[in-house]
Amino acid sequence: MFPAPTLDRMLPFVLLVEDDPVIGRSLEQALTPQGYRVTVAPHAAAARASVHNDAPDLVLLDLGLPDADGIDLCRELRAACPTTSIIVLTARQEEADIVVGLDAGADDYVTKPFRLAELMARVRAHLRQPKVDPDLDQIEVGALRIDVPARRAWIGADELALRPREHDLLVLLASEHGRVITRERIMEEVWDENWYGSTKTLDVHVSSLRRKLGGDTQLRVPRIVALPRVGYRMDLS
Numbered sequence: 001m002f003p004a005p006t007l008d009r010m011l012p013f014v015l016l017v018e019d020d021p022v023i024g025r026s027l028e029q030a031l032t033p034q035g036y037r038v039t040v041a042p043h044a045a046a047a048r049a050s051v052h053n054d055a056p057d058l059v060l061l062d063l064g065l066p067d068a069d070g071i072d073l074c075r076e077l078r079a080a081c082p083t084t085s086i087i088v089l090t091a092r093q094e095e096a097d098i099v100v101g102l103d104a105g106a107d108d109y110v111t112k113p114f115r116l117a118e119l120m121a122r123v124r125a126h127l128r129q130p131k132v133d134p135d136l137d138q139i140e141v142g143a144l145r146i147d148v149p150a151r152r153a154w155i156g157a158d159e160l161a162l163r164p165r166e167h168d169l170l171v172l173l174a175s176e177h178g179r180v181i182t183r184e185r186i187m188e189e190v191w192d193e194n195w196y197g198s199t200k201t202l203d204v205h206v207s208s209l210r211r212k213l214g215g216d217t218q219l220r221v222p223r224i225v226a227l228p229r230v231g232y233r234m235d236l237s
Ligand code: CA
Pocket: 018, 019, 020, 062, 063, 064, 065
């Protein structure tokens, strides 16, 4: 007998870290028919074990967990799975908590109580295949080199560990380096045309990209320049 085909393994894998069984069950029931493979982890220990077995494509992470601080767990998951999208679910509506979550490596957040339709739209936006311009192949800006189809980027000989949206943002800025790209256009092209979350997510991604590009003085590393309220531009100094 041949083993049963594991078609299931090809579905996008969503890890749902949620201790409230009612929310956990309703999200699982909403996600599964959309073609996602869902594992529910009711506490941090289960989330760690799941990630250890199989890196998820996306994590929905409730910050209020019984056995760990959600922010700490977010940091751990980010370190363990550098390219996984993490959406934080939080009842903490204070801006400061949201910024801490994004700084801890989350890609996005949804505050509780949330509308299921909104959450599903965010999940789709983070899991959708990026729009790749077929004319873009290799981009070079100073010491930065991007292999667009392979979704890989280097500064000199060092490869950058980029999350999916960081990569898309880098490609957009680099492909039109020297020109300002408006916030609206970035949100539309890198996130989703129907995006209705906060654009703070964009600023956090830019900060993270700046850190990853670094400031190697031996190399001509491009800089990401902010034009307040307008947008961003990649410059080569
Ligand atoms: Ca909770």
